[in-house]
Amino acid sequence: MPVVKVQPATLRKLNERRVLNCLRVNKTLSRADIQRELNTTMPTVSRIVDTLIAQGWVRETGYGDSAMGRPPVMLEINPTSPVAVGVEVGREAVRVVIVTLVAEVLHRTQWPVVAIDSAESLVTAVAEFIEACNVPLDHVLGVGIGAPGARDPHPELPKRLMDDETHHHWQRDRVEQLVMERLHLPAWIDNDANAAVLGELWFGSQCQQRNIVFVYADAGVGAGIAVDGTVYSGENNSAGEFAHTIVDMSSEEICECGRRGCLGSVAHTTAIRAAVSRVRPDEPVDLGVVVQRAKAGTEPEAAIISRALDFLAVGVINLIQVLDPGVVVLGGTTFLVDSFLVDEMILRLNGLMQPRHVAVIAPAFGHEAVAVGAATLVLRTVYDHTQVIDASP
Ligand SMILES: [Zn+2]
Numbered sequence: 306m307p308v309v310k311v312q313p314a315t316l317r318k319l320n321e322r323r324v325l326n327c328l329r330v331n332k333t334l335s336r337a338d339i340q341r342e343l344n345t346t347m348p349t350v351s352r353i354v355d356t357l358i359a360q361g362w363v364r365e366t367g368y369g370d371s372a373m374g375r376p377p378v379m380l381e382i383n384p385t386s387p388v389a390v391g392v393e394v395g396r397e398a399v400r401v402v403i404v405t406l407v408a409e410v411l412h413r414t415q416w417p418v419v420a421i422d423s424a425e426s427l428v429t430a431v432a433e434f435i436e437a438c439n440v441p442l443d444h445v446l447g448v449g450i451g452a453p454g455a456r457d458p459h460p461e462l463p464k465r466l467m468d469d470e471t472h473h474h475w476q477r478d479r480v481e482q483l484v485m486e487r488l489h490l491p492a493w494i495d496n497d498a499n500a501a502v503l504g505e506l507w508f509g510s511q512c513q514q515r516n517i518v519f520v521y522a523d524a525g526v527g528a529g530i531a532v533d534g535t536v537y538s539g540e541n542n543s544a545g546e547f548a549h550t551i552v553d554m555s556s557e558e559i560c561e562c563g564r565r566g567c568l569g570s571v572a573h574t575t576a577i578r579a580a581v582s583r584v585r586p587d588e589p590v591d592l593g594v595v596v597q598r599a600k601a602g603t604e605p606e607a608a609i610i611s612r613a614l615d616f617l618a619v620g621v622i623n624l625i626q627v628l629d630p631g632v633v634v635l636g637g638t639t640f641l642v643d644s645f646l647v648d649e650m651i652l653r654l655n656g657l658m659q660p661r662h663v664a665v666i667a668p669a670f671g672h673e674a675v676a677v678g679a680a681t682l683v684l685r686t687v688y689d690h691t692q693v694i695d696a697s698p
Pocket of ligand 1: 548549550560561562563564567569
């Protein structure tokens with residue numbers, strides 16, 4: 306094994322991240338708790354904690370319980386420390402959140418996606434929102450963006466932020482460049498479902514869980530997959546392309562990929578709307594009304610919703626069978642529009658599932674799962690002590 310010489314500054318930053326990460330996971334800890342968690346010496350912990358308090362990242366919250374002797378001073382992440390911006394560029398809406406270091410949403414807004422027609426207008430709108438919230442830019446760590454189809458990792462290839470709708474042609478590189486030029490902030494861009502599972506992994510209600518599947522069924526459908534605490538993106542950066550898993554070879558629907566029976570040809574809100582409007586061409590399609598009619602057993606809505614849920618259930622069961630997650634999160638408008646859809650989905654899953662322990666839950670951040678997940682792309686730079694980091698001051 307080659308001996309790697311670690312610079313003291315690198316080691317210091319690494320240890321600061323370990324302490325911050327320890328507080329992220331455990332919420333409040335004493336210095337002695339941190340020393341035990343990190344298996345290091347008390348002088349080291351005290352030195353790091355003092356630095357983090359002086360820098361405003363950590364604060365003392367009062368005294369904890371003590372069986373004997375002096376009660377310990379408890380510590381937590383300082384909620385007034387720097388913030389992160391998260392943006393979901395969805396197929397129908399753009400959502401923006403500004404969150405604390407522990408992913409609490411301080412400010413939120415959303416715009417219809419038709420109001421945003423270029424990289425310039427996106428970055429301008431985000432900049433104006435940050436200003437309207439009176440958040441100074443030097444208090445912002447960076448901007449994270451989650452979007453459908455933003456998986457392409459190869460910088461030499463043209464990257465479109467959106468990969469399928471004709472009216473979206475934002476260059477991914479251009480967005481990163483504009484965020485740097487206009488806001489002087491770094492930007493991170495990832496696929497929407499990957500961002501959602503990252504947010505759930507780091508800040509969700511089950512954040513001790515390391516194996517999570519986030520099913521994001523919205524105007525498109527995808528899955529974010531976390532394996533052993535890390536988002537799994539696959540050899541071609543296309544892991545979790547859930548929409549094109551084939552769940553019914555005898556299906557009549559031809560998917561946009563040219564194959565028959567893909568889950569995505571039936572099971573997202575775009576497909577549901579299209580199926581309803583084929584039968585009711587003169588009515589504008591309101592998803593809430595569609596679900597109400599399905600609940601009442603009115604056709605064709607009942608059959609369309611039932612089929613969408615059947616496809617999704619088969620897809621989710623296949624994911625569970627292959628990946629063995631501890632948690633499956635049902636996120637996106639398809640599930641959030643009405644709890645009836647989640648209940649029906651769980652009935653189908655229970656009917657198909659082999660005995661095993663897997664929790665099926667709602668997303669911790671509801672409709673903001675992708676936006677908060679996008680902010681987590683920024684926040685993880687504060688906590689992630691598993692990667693080599695820049696030692697420069
Ligand atoms: Zn397909």
